[in-house]
Amino acid sequence: MAGQEAKPAxxxxxxxxxxxxxxxxxxxxxxxxxxxxxxxxxxWMGAGYARRxxxxxxxxxxxxxxxxxxFTLTFAMDYVPKFGSLGTTEAxxxxxxxxxxxxxxxxxxxxxxLLFSLFSFVVWVxxxxxxxxxxxxxYELQKKDEAGExxxxxxxxxxxxxxxxxxxxxxxxxxxxxxxxxxxxxLLLILVAFTxxxxxxxxxxxLFNWVGISNFISLFxxxxxxxxxxxxxxxxxxxxxxxxxxxxxxxxxxxILLSLLLNNAKTRVPRLWRTLFMxxxxxxxFVSLLLVRNFFxxxxxxxxxxxxxxxxxxxxxxxxxxxxxxxxLSSPGWAHVMIILLNIWIGVPYQMLIATGVxxxxxxxxxxxARVDGAKPYQIFMKITMPYLLFVTGPALVTDFxxxxxxxxxxxxxxxxxxxxxxQAMANSQAKEVDLLVTWLFxxxxxxxxxxxxxxxxxxxxxxxxxxxxxxxNRMIAGSREEDYQ
Amino acid sequence: xxxxxxxxxxxxxxxGSAAKKSFSKRQIRVFTHNLLIAVLAIIWLIxxxxxxxxxxxxxxxxxxxxxxxxxxxxxxxxxxxxPDSVAQFPSWxxxxxxxxxxxxxxxxxxxxxxxxxxxxxxxxARKPLMNVGVMLNLFPGMLAMIAVYFTxxxxxxxxxxxxxxxxxxxxxxxxxxIAKGFFDTVPRALCEAAKIDGCSEARIFFxxxxxxxxxxxxxxxxNSFLAPWMDFVxxxxxxxxxxSSKYTVAIGLYKMLDKSLINSYFGQFCAGGVLVSIPISxxxxxxQKFYVEGVTGGAVKG
Numbered sequence: 001m002a003g004q005e006a007k008p009a010x011x012x013x014x015x016x017x018x019x020x021x022x023x024x025x026x027x028x029x030x031x032x033x034x035x036x037x038x039x040x041x042x043x044w045m046g047a048g049y050a051r052r053x054x055x056x057x058x059x060x061x062x063x064x065x066x067x068x069x070x071f072t073l074t075f076a077m078d079y080v081p082k083f084g085s086l087g088t089t090e091a092x093x094x095x096x097x098x099x100x101x102x103x104x105x106x107x108x109x110x111x112x113x114l115l116f117s118l119f120s121f122v123v124w125v126x127x128x129x130x131x132x133x134x135x136x137x138x139y140e141l142q143k144k145d146e147a148g149e150x151x152x153x154x155x156x157x158x159x160x161x162x163x164x165x166x167x168x169x170x171x172x173x174x175x176x177x178x179x180x181x182x183x184x185x186x187l188l189l190i191l192v193a194f195t196x197x198x199x200x201x202x203x204x205x206x207l208f209n210w211v212g213i214s215n216f217i218s219l220f221x222x223x224x225x226x227x228x229x230x231x232x233x234x235x236x237x238x239x240x241x242x243x244x245x246x247x248x249x250x251x252x253x254x255x256i257l258l259s260l261l262l263n264n265a266k267t268r269v270p271r272l273w274r275t276l277f278m279x280x281x282x283x284x285x286f287v288s289l290l291l292v293r294n295f296f297x298x299x300x301x302x303x304x305x306x307x308x309x310x311x312x313x314x315x316x317x318x319x320x321x322x323x324x325x326x327x328x329l330s331s332p333g334w335a336h337v338m339i340i341l342l343n344i345w346i347g348v349p350y351q352m353l354i355a356t357g358v359x360x361x362x363x364x365x366x367x368x369x370a371r372v373d374g375a376k377p378y379q380i381f382m383k384i385t386m387p388y389l390l391f392v393t394g395p396a397l398v399t400d401f402x403x404x405x406x407x408x409x410x411x412x413x414x415x416x417x418x419x420x421x422x423x424q425a426m427a428n429s430q431a432k433e434v435d436l437l438v439t440w441l442f443x444x445x446x447x448x449x450x451x452x453x454x455x456x457x458x459x460x461x462x463x464x465x466x467x468x469x470x471x472x473x474n475r476m477i478a479g480s481r482e483e484d485y486q
Numbered sequence: 487x488x489x490x491x492x493x494x495x496x497x498x499x500x501x502g503s504a505a506k507k508s509f510s511k512r513q514i515r516v517f518t519h520n521l522l523i524a525v526l527a528i529i530w531l532i533x534x535x536x537x538x539x540x541x542x543x544x545x546x547x548x549x550x551x552x553x554x555x556x557x558x559x560x561x562x563x564x565x566x567x568x569p570d571s572v573a574q575f576p577s578w579x580x581x582x583x584x585x586x587x588x589x590x591x592x593x594x595x596x597x598x599x600x601x602x603x604x605x606x607x608x609x610x611a612r613k614p615l616m617n618v619g620v621m622l623n624l625f626p627g628m629l630a631m632i633a634v635y636f637t638x639x640x641x642x643x644x645x646x647x648x649x650x651x652x653x654x655x656x657x658x659x660x661x662x663x664i665a666k667g668f669f670d671t672v673p674r675a676l677c678e679a680a681k682i683d684g685c686s687e688a689r690i691f692f693x694x695x696x697x698x699x700x701x702x703x704x705x706x707x708x709n710s711f712l713a714p715w716m717d718f719v720x721x722x723x724x725x726x727x728x729x730s731s732k733y734t735v736a737i738g739l740y741k742m743l744d745k746s747l748i749n750s751y752f753g754q755f756c757a758g759g760v761l762v763s764i765p766i767s768x769x770x771x772x773x774q775k776f777y778v779e780g781v782t783g784g785a786v787k788g
Contacts, residue, residue, distance in 0.1 A: 016614055115640060166687035170603040171615075174596040174659030181656035182622055185633030192633070258526070266519040276527045278774065279534055282767035286718045286736045287759035290743055292533050294548055294752065301536070304550050345530065353774060408628055408719055417745065438628050445632050446723070458629040 027132045030139035041138045045131065048138025052145055056154040061134060068127045076120035083117040086110040086195065086209045111203040114195070118188055122179070193455035202449060215456040229453065232431035232440075237460075239336070240436045243411075244404040247343045252397060254344055255351020256389060260381075262352070263359055274356070277349045285346065289413035292342055296328035297418070303328070329418050332433040339434060343410050358392045359385070402465045411439050437461045541756035547749040562753035566761070572747060575758050577731045578738040585650050585734065586714040592655035593710035598703065601665035602691055606677065623660050628719060635723050645727040650734075653720050654713055668702035669695065708773045715766055735762050 030038060040047035045065045046058030082088075087108025094105045144151055152160070161169050193215055201208035221230020258277070262270050280288065296302045303325045306312050315321040328338045362385060370380050411434060421432040430448050431440050437457055444454040536553065541562055543555025566575045603609075604616060634653060635644065643649035676698075677690050685693075696703065714721075718736045725737055733741070739758050742751040 016617070019614060111636060112640060115637060162686050162688045164687075166691075167603040167607040167609045167612075169688075170599040170607075174600045175615075177596065177656035178622065178659055181634055181652065182627075182630050182660070185630040185637065188633040188636070189629060261519075261523060261526075264519065266516045267523065268516070268520050273523050273527060275771070277530055278771065279767065280530050282770040283534065283537075283759070283763040284716045284736065284766060286716075286740060287537070287763060288533065290740065290755070291537050291759065294743070294748070295533055295536060297548075299550055300548070301550055301553060305553070345533075349530070406628060413718065413740075417743075441632075442628070442719070445635075446726075451632065454632060458632070461629060 023132070026136055030136045034135070034139045035142055038135060038138050038142055041135050045134050048135075048141060052138075052141045052151050054141075054151070054154065054157075057157065064130070068123075071123060072120075075116070076124075079113045079116040080120050082108060082113045087113050087207045090207055091205050107204065108207060109203045110195075110201070110208045111197070114191060115188060118184060118191065122184060122187075189455050189458050192451055193459050195452055197451040197455075198453070199449040208452075211452075215452050219453065219456050219460070228425045228428040231425045232429040233457075235426070235433065236431055236435050236437055236440055239433065240405055243336075243340065243407075243436060244401050246340050247347065247404045247407070247410075248397065248401045250340060250344050251347030251351050252393075252400070254348040255353075256355045258348055258352040259355035259359055260385075263356060274352075277352060280346065281349045281353075285409050286413060288346065289342075289410065292345070293329060293414050293418060296338065296342075298323075298325050298327060298330055300328075302326075329414060330420070335415065335419055335434050339411065339414055342414060343407075346410065354393065354396070355389065358389055362388060398468060402468050405436070405461070405465060405468075406438050407436065408438050408442065411436050412442065415439075537756050537759055540753060541760045543753060546751070546753045548752040562757040563761075566754050566757050572730060573742060573751060573754055573758075574731045574733070574738065575735075575754075575761075578733050578735045579762075581647070581732065582714055582734040582736075585647060585654070586711050588647070588651045589654040589658075589714055590707055590711040592651070593658035593661075593713070594703070594706045596655065596659040597662050597665050597706050597710070600659040600662035601669050602695065604662065605666045605669035605672075606690075606695070607687065619660055619662075623663075627657075631720060631723055638724065644724050645729070645732060650714070650721065650724050653724060654717070655710075658710065665699075665702050665706055668699060672698055705773050708769050712766060712769055715762065 031042065034041075034048075037048045037051040044062070046062040049055070049058035049061065087110045089106065089108045091107035092105055093102040095101075096103045141151060194210055194212060195208050196211045196215075197208040200206065218229050219233050221233070261267070262273055262277075267273065294300055303312070306326055307324075312321065312324065312326060315326065316324070327334050329335050366384055367380060370384055375383070415432070415434045416439075419432055419434050421427050423433065426432060430443055430450070435443070438461060441454045441457045441461070444450040444457070539554050540549060542558055542560065543549060544557040544559030544561050545555060546562070546565075549555055566573065569576060604612060631653075638644050638649045638652070643652070672695060676694055680690050680694055714734065715736075717734075718740065721734045721737050722740070725733055730738065730741070735758070739755055739762075742748070742755045742758075748755075
């Protein structure tokens with residue numbers, strides 16, 4: 001246990017492989033030591049159950065086995081053999097002599113081949129595990145039978161599912177949902193990154209095929225027509241990291257300062273103030289962000305006020321401004337600063353709520369003894385409050401950083417349609433100076449159907465996030481003191 | 487933000503005249519302390535105040551000359567409830583409501599099921615499953631969305647309630663950690679006693695755990711009900727056919743701010759924003775105390 005706490009991430013990985021190894025060795029053991037019916041179960045999965053008179057179970061697993069074979073023959077075989085080429089027959093209109101009409105030929109749809117092949121692989125893996133598990137179960141039955149123990153009837157087996165195996169009942173549907181809507185999509189995304197799926201290769205009218213790592217080469221600046229992608233990628237990655245760093249830091253510090261301010265003994269009606277600050281985050285982001293975007297528009301109210309009080313003229317006179325408005329969200333430098341400032345507006349109340357919750361749980365005995373010993377408020381803050389806050393919210397800081405790398409809402413809602421890039425190289429790769437990797441990725445898929453590059457960017461984002469979260473991961477696993485408070 | 491000097495200076499003179507010179511040093515410090523908070527609060531609320539004011543202005547477009555509308559009126563609200571080809575607020579509201587209710591039921595069930603299984607039952611695959619969950623949780627949902635979109639498109643589920651509900655609720659089991667943290671604090675002696683008396687796991691769940699855990703269930707219900715109201719990205723991805731009556735509130739309001747429409751719909755946008763924000767704010771305030779507990783997790787002693 002001590003070793004696990006020191007390196008939980010590594011322990012989790014080795015533990016995972018050990019568990020797999022154990023599973024396989026158990027399976028081998030069952031096959032080697034099992035009687036003829038266990039061995040027969042390798043072919044007909046119901047054999048072992050039928051021998052132990054569990055007929056209903058035998059029928060159920062037989063049906064499942066038939067279903068798996070039927071799935072393979074009628075569904076998987078249509079797609080998996082084409083997985084290597086992703087289809088060869090292009091869609092075209094063919095004149096059918098019998099009906100005297102032009103009809104679509106029997107074309108290949110590369111995307112369906114990719115998706116359904118992947119789906120078949122997942123089903124096969126699941127069935128394979130089930131098949132191995134089945135042999136092991138049958139072997140267990142054999143051992144029970146030989147020892148003369150009671151063998152469950154079907155009713156008892158069913159009852160077991162609300163008794164000892166209740167977790168299976170509970171977890172099946174949610175896990176299925178996660179596999180279909182999170183795991184398979186992630187795998188699919190990884191596969192698409194190695195194809196040329198884009199606007200010129202859109203199924204069903206055109207085929208796409210495997211291109212190896214060429215998408216990654218063009219993303220990292222591999223010359224030719226796609227050289228601008230490398231250019232845009234470096235700049236957007238840079239801004240993404242700068243944004244994530246500053247947005248996390250400013251809201252974190254701001255939140256702590258605000259909560260200290262509100263929780264001070266001098267504050268009158270703290271609840272009222274807290275609620276006022278919370279209004280900002282209770283309003284949905286698409287309302288509040290779209291609103292401030294228009295508040296700070298080139299012809300918006302903020303500009304009117306700034307020119308009324310002479311700020312615009314002042315900035316023009318000292319040469320900071322060439323236009324007769326302040327381009328709050330429409331020119332690179334201004335927009336970068338404004339986005340971080342507006343994020344403070346939207347993010348600080350969240351952090352304030354969290355920091356308030358933490359501050360309320362400050363160890364009172366420590367504060368009291370410090371006060372008795374004559375510590376000044378400043379010293380108490382630096383030596384007790386701050387370390388405690390950092391200790392409790394530290395891991396959240398890392399996850400916040402990763403969340404900000406993927407903070408789609410703030411950037412998209414503030415700058416889409418407002419910020420138009422004048423940098424031709426950026427525009428060539430459909431990027432803008434204020435884009436994060438995720439907003440760039442979103443635009444590539446939604447407006448330009450450039451799925452191959454979007455997938456490659458997606459993988460890069462994942463790697464960046466994974467690196468940063470490995471730090472948090474260690475802490476999270478080690479810090480799960482789940483049985484402490486029971 | 488640039489207009490706050492005006493409003494704060496009026497505040498200073500107003501409260502300053504009330505303050506007498508006989509105030510002690512401490513009272514002055516208390517006063518400046520609260521004044522600082524008030525200034526911050528005003529800065530924070532300026533855009534919200536502007537939202538409400540604009541929605542009650544009688545001008546349909548964006549008022550760019552003055553902060554407060556020149557003429558007040560409820561025209562924007564009236565127009566909002568008389569749908570035209572662009573603005574179909576009642577049907578957006580209805581769509582979002584349906585999706586939110588469905589998501590609420592499915593997500594709550596999934597979250598509670600996973601949380602209960604991982605908290606109360608010790609089974610061999612528990613730790614590995616939780617580790618995989620941590621990893622998947624760290625994977626940004628946006629990225630998987632592209633592939634989900636392809637998949638839904640293949641099955642013709644884009645631009646439908648079903649597709650959007652699936653997107654919101656199918657993977658919701660991953661968000662079990664907060665509920666699990668709560669379940670971890672439920673006294674085990676109670677469950678063990680019930681077990682000795684011959685209670686099945688299912689009965690323990692429904693007759694012991696659920697009644698004790700009412701707060702976390704309320705939190706989960708509100709949270710999953712709010713998700714479709716707050717979400718923008720997924721809805722934009724799935725509802726891309728451009729049929730106004732099928733939008734959710736978020737997409738509908740976003741489209742109102744299109745360059746060609748903003749001059750005649752900005753007022754309605756504000757009115758819609760106010761109407762949506764009111765119920766959401768109420769629910770948000772109810773659940774905010776759980777939110778704090780959830781984020782800081784087990785690290786905070788209760």
